[in-house]
Amino acid sequence: MTEQGAESQARSRIRPVKERVEDALILRPGVVGVDIAEKQTGGEPTGQLSIVVFVEQKLPAGDVPAEQLVPDEIDGIPTDVQELEIELQPGSMKVLAGDEPLLDPAVYPTMVGGISMGPQRTIYLAPPDVPSPGNYVFSGTLGAMVRDRASGATMALTNFHVACVDTTWSVGDVMVQPSRADDDANDDPFGTLARAQLTDTVDGAVVRLDAGQAWDATVTGIGAVAGRATATVGMAVQKRGRTTEHTFGSVVSTDFTLQVDYGNGIGVRTFRHQLRIAPDTTRSPRFSDRGDSGSVVMDTARNVVGLLFAGSRDGSFTFANPIQMALDALGVDLITGPVVTGSRMVICQPSRIKIFCGGPLISRQVVCVTRAVWCPTRTVITCPPPTRRPICWDQEWPFDPPGPFGPGQGAPSAGDAVAASGVPAGASAAELEAYWAGYLTALEEAVAAEQQGEQA
Incomplete structure (x- = not known):
């Protein structure tokens, strides 16, 4: 069993005991929380999961009335008291x-x-x-x-x-x-x-x-x-x-x-x-x-x-x-x-970073994005075949229902994105992946190039 699996199993064993006693524990003076966490000794973790009672101020055992002391263990589960x-x-x-x-x-x-x-x-x-x-x-x-x-x-x-x-x-x-x-x-x-x-x-x-x-x-x-x-x-x-x-x-x-x-x-x-x-x-x-x-x-x-x-x-x-x-x-x-699915389109959101076409992008194969890219306007960036440079434009999509782009702007469909991209009809999954591979890297290099230019 993996270490993560062993910890999950230990938590499952402790959880019902913790949930059964937490109401009584949290009503004790000074108690602010109850959890399943690692037991500490001298402020150092021990690697042992326990029922931890969190208190605003930890007091010496001799200063706490006997009926308010947290027992050393509950149903065989070790306990601990920590400040929080x-x-x-x-x-x-x-x-x-x-x-x-x-x-x-x-x-x-x-x-x-x-x-x-x-x-x-x-x-x-x-x-x-x-x-x-x-x-x-x-x-x-x-x-x-x-x-x-x-x-x-x-x-x-x-x-x-x-x-x-x-x-x-x-x-x-x-x-x-x-x-x-x-x-x-x-x-x-x-x-x-x-x-x-x-x-x-x-x-x-x-x-x-x-x-x-x-x-x-x-x-x-x-x-x-x-x-x-x-x-x-x-x-x-x-x-x-x-x-x-x-x-x-x-x-x-x-x-x-x-x-x-x-x-x-x-x-x-x-x-x-x-x-x-x-x-x-x-x-x-x-x-x-x-x-x-x-x-x-x-x-x-x-x-x-x-x-x-x-x-x-x-x-x-x-x-x-x-x-x-x-x-x-x-x-x-x-x-x-907008979430990229199939790596077919990039939706840009407002930011201070400008993304531009041309320059470093002209000679590069511009393809696959697996996350949103930041640019000054809501822009769809699409790429024609790799032998040509990418085309960028701003466009309000002519859809009436409100969508994630804001009131009156619906999201374009995957079909719209593919049609605009210039991807050959009937391309295989492998061909599409190869076609779009490297897109994000090229865009980020373009951003870095522009930022360096602004700082120069």
Whole structure:
């Protein structure tokens, strides 16, 4: 049996015991979470899976009443106690109290995932929820674009505590981008709160876009949403949020039970079957921070696996709802962006990088793309036979139904792409693969060449 298979088998053995005792454990003073994780001795991992009880502050055994001590084992499963401070991750600012340090307070005329958003209204808060009483504005992240299962309306996915904040919310609350914590003078709405859910598995909300509001089924800095997937332990993941922007990590648990204090009249809520994510510290010191709530967590193939809502104060972990639970609770489905199938076409999304035809591309065989390529406009890049240089053009496809390109722009079919590409009719799969092979490399070399030219 492989090491991964042995770990999965061990988790399956521990899981029913953990789920049977977690309610009793999490009610003990100071306990904030229960999970299946590696036991530590002297702060060092032992390689042994155990039921881990997370506490805000670990105390010597002699300072804990006997009835509150965590036993050394439960039904033959070893236990451990580790420290963890958990917090929700919205950004907030007292009105007229000054600026908050930010990384991306930018205005995005087209709604996409990974950007700042928040309620237009202010929320009155008082201690202990905030240092001083007053009217506050909140910010979080627009996670991804979704479609309402009942009406087909286009909506934006985020957290309950980003869009609703407290118990004073109502359907129809106006949302702005960027949030007023990022631009207090912003009075330009992009949509209204449609519904929200705060359950033992989901902290979610959806915002119905205003008529005529431009949108795109991408996460800025990452690319088109390819679909959804189920998170697994060890899975490499990424996210793009309003504060820490594009970060990387890995799923360390899909069994996390935690308590989070929502304050604001809501109080402490318990969540079960949550994702626990550790940052890849070689690429980013934290996976998330305040203001990143509402981000979608994606795998390396751009499939959404979770909806980020909380994290540890020291940045050691981030917590997310499994995405299918969030979608089902809210009655929506992810809208996917253009995904290359059969490597027959490239859909370009807005960015600062320009892709051009000619120059280095003229003498190259330009073929196969397996992911979206970034360029300044929605452009379809097609290639005639390899003996000729590629042709690029901008075109609004004459399809009426709304699609991932935005209102009034439907996606071209695979047949359209093949017809436009100049691929000989009846070509075999091997001939097609050979025809398109090398496309992405040529495009990326073109981008690199232009970037070097701009820097020169």
